[in-house]
Amino acid sequence: MTIIDVARHAGVSAKTVSRVFNDEPHVSAGVKQRVREAAAALDYHPNVMAQALVRRRSHLIGLVYENPSSSYGTELQMGVLDRLRDEPYRLVVIPIASVAEHAAEVVGLLRSAALDGVVLAPPASDNPRILSDLQRAGIRCARIASTRLLDAAPSTTIDDLAAAREIAAHVIELGHRDIAIIKGDPTHASTEARLLGYGQAFHAAGLTMRLDRIEQGLFTRESGRVAAARLLESADRPSAIIAQNDEMALGALIAARELGLSVPEDLSIVGFDDTELAQLAWPPLTTVRQPVFDMAVAATDMVIAQLHREQVTMQRAYKHVLIIRGSTAAPPRLDC
Known part of the structure; x- marks a missing residue:
């Protein structure tokens, strides 16, 4: 079927x-309405590439992201796709092995792909080189979980510091005093923000965060x-481990089992993100939920608004939620 067939069927x-x-x-x-009904009746679909040439738009x-967590990446993609439903835009997923190492190349890659806009996930969302290159290239962008x-x-933002402070306080309130921390990738801004939040919880409880x-x-x-x-x-192993995301918390759960330790009887473990893995693990992980899906939807909406020359809200703040599950309990003994 061609455009001429649709025109004849619609009488235009x-x-x-x-x-x-x-x-x-x-x-x-x-x-x-008549044209669209005629196209549906004839099963006609317009040529997207031809439309792009006419409009000078692709x-x-x-979606640029680095996080190696498959669950986190899936949440990002599903959020972007949800917002693009019923829109004339298609998603191009661009995973970067190391944003820190390839920051100078990212925008060149985006330009070669002829993208109309881009959603940046951490750590690209906080990378000054990428942000300045995008501005010079005139590519519309919006960011997920940016902190800088x-x-x-x-x-779209979340208070990483407050979220980390709350989950560390939960572990301390259970009675744990010998608490270990597994930090995330140092090139992600959230790593230091969450560590600072843990430190605030320790300080409020009169505890020292041991470097070892x-x-x-x-x-x-x-x-x-x-x-x-x-x-x-x-x-003198710790009685609790705070991991800065669910993937590392799951790794800690595996290590505990390999050593014959029971969770949470011998060791409490917490994560961050509340990915699907946190719910499927056994025991299910205590963690902090950040609304990755909703943040991806909102960031995509920001990009589309810019492309339509509409007013854009510069920041949308989202709340975290502490999710208490079976991976945490009081320690087997209290350390004084």
């Missing part, structure tokens, strides 16, 4: 059909397992 000119599918002005609602929205340069581009109880992870399950193994193989 081929030019009118073209104007309807290219969303041009000065076409009545009734004519638009109708492609990119909040005036540089529209952003802090292990470096990379937000991956394996890095969490290795870091937890180092902490738990010592004779």
Whole structure:
């Protein structure tokens, strides 16, 4: 079927059909409906590439992310796709192995893909080189969970510091005093923000955050397992582990089981994000829920608003929620 067939079926000119599918002005609602009904009856679908040439737009929205957590990445993609439903835009997923190492190349990649706009997830959402290059290239963008340069581009935010403080306080309130921490990737701004939040909770409880109880992870399950193994193989192992995301918390859970420890009877473990993994783990993980899906929807909406030359809210703040599940309990003994 061609545009001429649609025009004949709808009783209008081929030019009118073209104007309807290219969303041009000065076409009545009734004519638009007749054309769309004719296209549906004939199973006609307009050529997206041809439309892009006419409008000088690709109708492609990119999603740049690095986080190696498959659950986190899926939440991001589902959020963007949900907002793009019924829109003439398509999603291009652009995973970057290391944003810190390839920041100078990211915008060149986006330009070569002819994207109309891009959603940036951490740590790209906080990278000054990427933000300045996007501005020079004239590519519309919006950011997810950004913590820095909040005036540089529209952003969705969550208070990482407050969320980390609350989950650390929960562990302390259970009676734990010997608490270990597994940090995330140092190139992510959230890593230091969450560590600062833990420190505030420790300080409020009159506790010292021991440097020898802090292990470096990379937000991956394996890095969490290795870091937890180092902490738990010592004779004076901690009674609780705070991991900066659910993937590393799951790695710590695996390490505990490999050493014959029971969770939460011998060891309490908490994560961050409330991904699907946190709910499927056994025992289910105590964690902090950040609304990744909703933040991705909102960031995509910000990009579309810019493309439509509409007013855009520069920041949308989202609340976290402490989710208490079976991976935490009082310690087997209280350390004084």
